[in-house]
Amino acid sequence: MPFAHTLLTWYDDHKRSLPWRGEKDPYKIWISEIILQQTRVQQGWDYYLRFIAAFPDVQTLAAAEEERVLRLWQGLGYYTRARNLHAAAQQIVDKHHGLFPDSYEEIRALKGVGDYTAAAIASIAFGLPHPAVDGNVLRVSARIFGIADDISSPATRTAITQRCTQLLDSRRPGEFNQAMMELGAIVCLPQKPKCDECPFRRECHAATHGLTDILPVKIRRTAKRERFFHFSIHIYNNSMILEKRTGRDIWRNLYQFPLQETAADTTLPGLRCIAQLREVLTHQVIHARFYIVEETRKPTLSGHQLLVPQKKIGDFPMPKVMVEFLQQQQLISQNPND
Numbered sequence: 001m002p003f004a005h006t007l008l009t010w011y012d013d014h015k016r017s018l019p020w021r022g023e024k025d026p027y028k029i030w031i032s033e034i035i036l037q038q039t040r041v042q043q044g045w046d047y048y049l050r051f052i053a054a055f056p057d058v059q060t061l062a063a064a065e066e067e068r069v070l071r072l073w074q075g076l077g078y079y080t081r082a083r084n085l086h087a088a089a090q091q092i093v094d095k096h097h098g099l100f101p102d103s104y105e106e107i108r109a110l111k112g113v114g115d116y117t118a119a120a121i122a123s124i125a126f127g128l129p130h131p132a133v134d135g136n137v138l139r140v141s142a143r144i145f146g147i148a149d150d151i152s153s154p155a156t157r158t159a160i161t162q163r164c165t166q167l168l169d170s171r172r173p174g175e176f177n178q179a180m181m182e183l184g185a186i187v188c189l190p191q192k193p194k195c196d197e198c199p200f201r202r203e204c205h206a207a208t209h210g211l212t213d214i215l216p217v218k219i220r221r222t223a224k225r226e227r228f229f230h231f232s233i234h235i236y237n238n239s240m241i242l243e244k245r246t247g248r249d250i251w252r253n254l255y256q257f258p259l260q261e262t263a264a265d266t267t268l269p270g271l272r273c274i275a276q277l278r279e280v281l282t283h284q285v286i287h288a289r290f291y292i293v294e295e296t297r298k299p300t301l302s303g304h305q306l307l308v309p310q311k312k313i314g315d316f317p318m319p320k321v322m323v324e325f326l327q328q329q330q331l332i333s334q335n336p337n338d
Protein backbone atom coordinates (compact mmCIF):
# COMPACT_ATOMS: atom_id res chain seq x y z
CA MET A 1 0.00 0.00 0.00
CA PRO A 2 1.42 3.45 -0.81
CA PHE A 3 3.00 5.24 2.12
CA ALA A 4 0.58 8.21 2.15
CA HIS A 5 -2.47 5.93 2.04
CA THR A 6 -1.26 3.87 5.01
CA LEU A 7 -0.44 7.02 6.94
CA LEU A 8 -3.71 8.84 6.22
CA THR A 9 -5.84 5.76 6.97
CA TRP A 10 -4.14 5.51 10.36
CA TYR A 11 -4.54 9.26 10.93
CA ASP A 12 -8.24 9.28 10.11
CA ASP A 13 -8.82 6.66 12.82
CA HIS A 14 -6.38 7.82 15.50
CA LYS A 15 -5.86 11.58 15.42
CA ARG A 16 -6.41 13.45 18.64
CA SER A 17 -9.14 16.02 18.88
CA LEU A 18 -7.40 19.40 19.29
CA PRO A 19 -8.85 22.93 19.19
CA TRP A 20 -7.03 23.84 15.97
CA ARG A 21 -7.72 20.49 14.25
CA GLY A 22 -9.73 20.97 11.05
CA GLU A 23 -9.09 24.72 11.17
CA LYS A 24 -8.74 26.33 7.74
CA ASP A 25 -8.22 29.94 8.77
CA PRO A 26 -4.50 30.60 8.07
CA TYR A 27 -4.36 33.14 10.91
CA LYS A 28 -5.48 30.59 13.50
CA ILE A 29 -3.25 27.86 12.05
CA TRP A 30 -0.30 30.26 12.25
CA ILE A 31 -1.05 31.13 15.90
CA SER A 32 -1.34 27.44 16.83
CA GLU A 33 1.90 26.56 15.04
CA ILE A 34 3.87 29.34 16.73
CA ILE A 35 2.48 28.47 20.17
CA LEU A 36 3.34 24.80 19.69
CA GLN A 37 6.98 25.50 18.93
CA GLN A 38 8.82 24.58 22.14
CA THR A 39 5.51 24.08 23.99
CA ARG A 40 3.64 20.87 24.81
CA VAL A 41 0.15 20.48 23.32
CA GLN A 42 -1.49 20.34 26.75
CA GLN A 43 0.05 23.64 27.81
CA GLY A 44 -0.42 25.28 24.41
CA TRP A 45 -4.13 24.45 24.27
CA ASP A 46 -5.28 27.08 26.84
CA TYR A 47 -2.91 29.69 25.48
CA TYR A 48 -4.25 29.18 21.98
CA LEU A 49 -7.87 29.62 23.10
CA ARG A 50 -7.04 32.72 25.13
CA PHE A 51 -4.93 34.24 22.38
CA ILE A 52 -7.61 33.71 19.73
CA ALA A 53 -10.28 35.10 22.08
CA ALA A 54 -8.19 38.25 22.68
CA PHE A 55 -7.01 38.64 19.07
CA PRO A 56 -9.55 36.90 16.80
CA ASP A 57 -7.98 38.13 13.58
CA VAL A 58 -4.82 39.59 12.16
CA GLN A 59 -6.09 43.18 12.37
CA THR A 60 -6.78 42.97 16.11
CA LEU A 61 -3.35 41.50 16.74
CA ALA A 62 -1.61 44.11 14.58
CA ALA A 63 -3.37 46.94 16.42
CA ALA A 64 -2.66 45.59 19.93
CA GLU A 65 -0.12 47.09 22.33
CA GLU A 66 3.01 44.92 22.50
CA GLU A 67 2.73 44.78 26.27
CA ARG A 68 -0.72 43.17 26.00
CA VAL A 69 0.59 40.55 23.56
CA LEU A 70 3.52 39.74 25.86
CA ARG A 71 1.20 39.56 28.85
CA LEU A 72 -0.98 36.95 27.13
CA TRP A 73 2.15 35.00 26.24
CA GLN A 74 3.37 35.06 29.83
CA GLY A 75 4.38 31.62 31.10
CA LEU A 76 5.04 30.18 27.63
CA GLY A 77 8.59 31.56 27.51
CA TYR A 78 10.53 32.19 24.30
CA TYR A 79 9.03 35.66 24.03
CA THR A 80 10.65 36.29 20.65
CA ARG A 81 7.84 34.18 19.23
CA ALA A 82 5.23 36.62 20.57
CA ARG A 83 7.14 39.67 19.38
CA ASN A 84 7.51 38.16 15.92
CA LEU A 85 3.79 37.27 15.78
CA HIS A 86 2.95 40.87 16.57
CA ALA A 87 5.42 42.24 13.99
CA ALA A 88 4.25 39.78 11.32
CA ALA A 89 0.60 40.74 11.91
CA GLN A 90 1.62 44.34 11.22
CA GLN A 91 3.51 43.16 8.12
CA ILE A 92 0.32 41.45 6.85
CA VAL A 93 -1.75 44.60 7.44
CA ASP A 94 0.85 46.89 5.83
CA LYS A 95 1.98 44.76 2.90
CA HIS A 96 -0.95 42.44 2.21
CA HIS A 97 -3.90 44.74 3.06
CA GLY A 98 -4.72 42.57 6.08
CA LEU A 99 -5.20 39.42 3.98
CA PHE A 100 -3.08 36.44 5.01
CA PRO A 101 -0.65 35.71 2.14
CA ASP A 102 -1.48 32.52 0.25
CA SER A 103 1.84 31.50 -1.31
CA TYR A 104 4.62 29.57 0.42
CA GLU A 105 7.21 32.26 -0.39
CA GLU A 106 5.11 35.13 0.99
CA ILE A 107 4.24 33.19 4.14
CA ARG A 108 7.93 32.27 4.59
CA ALA A 109 8.80 35.99 4.36
CA LEU A 110 6.74 36.82 7.49
CA LYS A 111 8.75 37.61 10.59
CA GLY A 112 9.44 34.54 12.73
CA VAL A 113 8.16 32.07 10.09
CA GLY A 114 10.69 29.41 9.10
CA ASP A 115 10.53 26.58 6.57
CA TYR A 116 8.50 24.32 8.83
CA THR A 117 5.83 26.88 9.81
CA ALA A 118 5.48 28.20 6.25
CA ALA A 119 4.94 24.66 4.96
CA ALA A 120 2.44 23.86 7.73
CA ILE A 121 0.33 26.96 6.99
CA ALA A 122 0.64 26.63 3.20
CA SER A 123 -0.42 22.98 3.24
CA ILE A 124 -3.12 23.07 5.93
CA ALA A 125 -4.77 26.38 4.99
CA PHE A 126 -4.18 26.49 1.23
CA GLY A 127 -3.63 22.84 0.24
CA LEU A 128 -0.16 23.56 -1.18
CA PRO A 129 2.17 20.53 -1.52
CA HIS A 130 4.95 21.51 0.91
CA PRO A 131 6.11 18.97 3.53
CA ALA A 132 6.32 20.40 7.05
CA VAL A 133 9.38 18.85 8.63
CA ASP A 134 9.63 19.29 12.39
CA GLY A 135 11.41 17.22 15.02
CA ASN A 136 8.67 14.56 14.97
CA VAL A 137 8.88 14.16 11.20
CA LEU A 138 12.69 13.94 11.33
CA ARG A 139 12.50 11.18 13.94
CA VAL A 140 9.75 9.20 12.20
CA SER A 141 11.51 9.45 8.82
CA ALA A 142 14.93 8.51 10.20
CA ARG A 143 13.42 5.39 11.76
CA ILE A 144 11.14 4.28 8.93
CA PHE A 145 13.72 4.81 6.16
CA GLY A 146 16.79 3.85 8.22
CA ILE A 147 18.51 7.23 7.86
CA ALA A 148 21.60 7.15 10.09
CA ASP A 149 22.82 10.71 9.37
CA ASP A 150 22.68 13.39 12.05
CA ILE A 151 19.13 14.81 11.97
CA SER A 152 20.31 18.14 13.38
CA SER A 153 22.36 18.79 10.24
CA PRO A 154 20.76 20.95 7.51
CA ALA A 155 21.80 18.42 4.84
CA THR A 156 19.82 15.62 6.52
CA ARG A 157 16.82 17.90 6.95
CA THR A 158 16.97 18.76 3.24
CA ALA A 159 17.20 15.08 2.29
CA ILE A 160 14.22 14.18 4.51
CA THR A 161 12.23 17.14 3.13
CA GLN A 162 12.87 15.89 -0.41
CA ARG A 163 11.80 12.40 0.54
CA CYS A 164 8.60 13.70 2.13
CA THR A 165 7.89 15.81 -0.98
CA GLN A 166 7.87 12.61 -3.03
CA LEU A 167 5.64 10.78 -0.54
CA LEU A 168 3.19 13.62 0.09
CA ASP A 169 -0.41 13.08 -0.97
CA SER A 170 -1.00 16.12 -3.19
CA ARG A 171 -4.76 15.87 -2.61
CA ARG A 172 -4.39 16.04 1.19
CA PRO A 173 -1.00 17.70 1.86
CA GLY A 174 -2.15 19.41 5.06
CA GLU A 175 -3.45 16.18 6.53
CA PHE A 176 -0.37 14.28 5.36
CA ASN A 177 1.81 16.73 7.29
CA GLN A 178 -0.37 16.59 10.38
CA ALA A 179 -0.45 12.80 10.19
CA MET A 180 3.36 12.54 10.12
CA MET A 181 3.59 14.82 13.14
CA GLU A 182 0.79 13.00 14.94
CA LEU A 183 2.52 9.66 14.41
CA GLY A 184 5.66 11.12 16.00
CA ALA A 185 3.71 12.71 18.84
CA ILE A 186 1.64 9.73 19.95
CA VAL A 187 3.23 6.52 18.55
CA CYS A 188 6.82 6.96 17.38
CA LEU A 189 7.89 8.51 20.69
CA PRO A 190 11.53 9.55 21.23
CA GLN A 191 11.94 6.88 23.94
CA LYS A 192 10.07 3.58 23.77
CA PRO A 193 8.18 4.02 20.50
CA LYS A 194 4.91 2.05 20.43
CA CYS A 195 5.80 -0.03 17.39
CA ASP A 196 2.98 -2.52 18.10
CA GLU A 197 0.47 0.26 17.41
CA CYS A 198 2.25 1.66 14.36
CA PRO A 199 0.89 1.27 10.82
CA PHE A 200 4.51 0.97 9.53
CA ARG A 201 5.70 -1.73 11.95
CA ARG A 202 6.26 -4.27 9.16
CA GLU A 203 8.29 -2.04 6.84
CA CYS A 204 9.98 0.34 9.32
CA HIS A 205 13.77 -0.05 9.12
CA ALA A 206 14.37 0.74 12.80
CA ALA A 207 11.63 -1.58 14.06
CA THR A 208 12.57 -4.51 11.82
CA HIS A 209 16.32 -4.19 12.55
CA GLY A 210 16.08 -3.52 16.31
CA LEU A 211 17.42 0.03 15.91
CA THR A 212 14.75 2.13 17.62
CA ASP A 213 17.21 3.02 20.41
CA ILE A 214 19.87 4.06 17.88
CA LEU A 215 17.79 6.04 15.37
CA PRO A 216 17.50 8.92 14.96
CA VAL A 217 21.12 10.04 15.35
CA LYS A 218 21.34 13.51 16.85
CA ILE A 219 24.67 15.16 17.60
CA ARG A 220 24.62 18.01 20.09
CA ARG A 221 27.00 20.77 19.08
CA THR A 222 27.19 23.90 21.16
CA ALA A 223 26.88 23.95 24.91
CA LYS A 224 24.41 26.49 26.23
CA ARG A 225 25.75 29.62 27.87
CA GLU A 226 25.27 29.55 31.66
CA ARG A 227 24.21 32.85 33.24
CA PHE A 228 23.81 33.70 36.92
CA PHE A 229 21.07 36.23 37.71
CA HIS A 230 20.44 37.70 41.16
CA PHE A 231 17.06 39.40 41.60
CA SER A 232 16.60 41.72 44.58
CA ILE A 233 13.05 42.10 45.81
CA HIS A 234 12.87 45.57 47.32
CA ILE A 235 9.74 45.68 49.48
CA TYR A 236 8.38 48.98 50.71
CA ASN A 237 4.89 49.45 52.07
CA ASN A 238 3.44 46.41 50.27
CA SER A 239 5.00 47.57 47.00
CA MET A 240 7.95 46.18 45.06
CA ILE A 241 10.37 47.62 42.56
CA LEU A 242 10.03 46.34 39.01
CA GLU A 243 12.30 47.40 36.20
CA LYS A 244 11.75 47.16 32.48
CA ARG A 245 14.43 45.38 30.47
CA THR A 246 15.67 47.39 27.55
CA GLY A 247 18.61 46.84 25.22
CA ARG A 248 19.47 43.89 23.03
CA ASP A 249 19.69 41.12 25.59
CA ILE A 250 17.06 38.42 26.23
CA TRP A 251 13.61 39.35 27.63
CA ARG A 252 13.48 42.80 25.99
CA ASN A 253 10.55 44.93 27.25
CA LEU A 254 9.67 42.44 29.99
CA TYR A 255 9.65 43.42 33.67
CA GLN A 256 11.78 41.97 36.43
CA PHE A 257 13.04 42.71 39.94
CA PRO A 258 16.28 44.74 39.93
CA LEU A 259 18.96 42.45 38.62
CA GLN A 260 22.65 41.88 39.17
CA GLU A 261 24.45 39.36 37.00
CA THR A 262 27.62 37.56 38.07
CA ALA A 263 30.07 35.70 35.86
CA ALA A 264 30.24 32.71 38.23
CA ASP A 265 27.78 30.76 40.34
CA THR A 266 27.75 32.57 43.66
CA THR A 267 25.44 34.11 46.25
CA LEU A 268 25.27 37.86 46.86
CA PRO A 269 26.82 38.61 50.26
CA GLY A 270 24.72 40.19 53.03
CA LEU A 271 21.35 39.38 51.43
CA ARG A 272 18.86 36.64 52.25
CA CYS A 273 18.36 34.30 49.31
CA ILE A 274 14.83 32.87 49.47
CA ALA A 275 14.60 30.90 46.22
CA GLN A 276 16.63 29.47 43.36
CA LEU A 277 15.12 28.67 39.98
CA ARG A 278 16.36 27.79 36.53
CA GLU A 279 15.07 28.67 33.08
CA VAL A 280 16.39 26.97 29.96
CA LEU A 281 16.31 29.13 26.82
CA THR A 282 17.34 28.23 23.28
CA HIS A 283 21.00 29.14 23.75
CA GLN A 284 21.27 29.96 27.44
CA VAL A 285 20.53 28.53 30.85
CA ILE A 286 19.51 31.13 33.43
CA HIS A 287 20.26 30.32 37.07
CA ALA A 288 18.17 32.76 39.07
CA ARG A 289 18.44 33.57 42.76
CA PHE A 290 15.93 35.77 44.57
CA TYR A 291 16.82 37.92 47.59
CA ILE A 292 14.64 39.94 49.96
CA VAL A 293 15.52 43.56 50.71
CA GLU A 294 13.19 45.18 53.26
CA GLU A 295 13.20 48.92 52.63
CA THR A 296 12.51 51.19 55.59
CA ARG A 297 12.37 54.33 53.45
CA LYS A 298 10.78 54.95 50.11
CA PRO A 299 13.43 53.74 47.63
CA THR A 300 14.85 56.03 44.97
CA LEU A 301 14.03 54.70 41.52
CA SER A 302 16.28 54.82 38.50
CA GLY A 303 15.37 55.17 34.79
CA HIS A 304 13.27 52.14 33.97
CA GLN A 305 12.11 51.30 37.48
CA LEU A 306 8.62 51.50 38.98
CA LEU A 307 7.30 50.99 42.49
CA VAL A 308 4.38 48.61 41.97
CA PRO A 309 1.76 47.68 44.58
CA GLN A 310 1.94 43.94 45.25
CA LYS A 311 -1.57 43.28 43.93
CA LYS A 312 -0.67 44.89 40.58
CA ILE A 313 2.52 42.86 40.03
CA GLY A 314 0.69 40.30 37.90
CA ASP A 315 -0.34 42.97 35.38
CA PHE A 316 3.19 43.24 33.95
CA PRO A 317 4.65 40.89 31.33
CA MET A 318 7.56 39.04 32.90
CA PRO A 319 10.11 36.32 32.10
CA LYS A 320 9.02 32.79 32.93
CA VAL A 321 11.42 32.47 35.85
CA MET A 322 9.91 35.59 37.47
CA VAL A 323 6.38 34.25 36.99
CA GLU A 324 7.36 30.91 38.53
CA PHE A 325 8.87 32.64 41.52
CA LEU A 326 5.80 34.85 42.06
CA GLN A 327 3.51 31.83 41.75
CA GLN A 328 5.61 29.83 44.22
CA GLN A 329 5.38 32.69 46.69
CA GLN A 330 1.64 32.97 45.94
CA LEU A 331 2.07 36.60 44.96
CA ILE A 332 0.23 36.00 41.67
CA SER A 333 -2.30 33.41 40.54
CA GLN A 334 -1.32 30.06 38.97
CA ASN A 335 -3.34 31.11 35.93
CA PRO A 336 -1.10 33.61 34.12
CA ASN A 337 -4.00 35.52 32.63
CA ASP A 338 -6.24 35.96 35.65
Ligand code: SF4
Binds near residue numbers: 194198206
Ligand atom coordinates in the same frame (compact mmCIF):
# COMPACT_ATOMS: atom_id res chain seq x y z
S1 SF4 B 1 7.46 1.01 13.70
FE1 SF4 B 1 8.16 1.90 15.61
S2 SF4 B 1 10.05 2.96 15.13
FE2 SF4 B 1 9.01 2.54 13.19
S3 SF4 B 1 7.85 4.38 12.77
FE3 SF4 B 1 6.51 2.98 13.83
S4 SF4 B 1 6.70 3.52 15.99
FE4 SF4 B 1 8.40 4.46 14.91
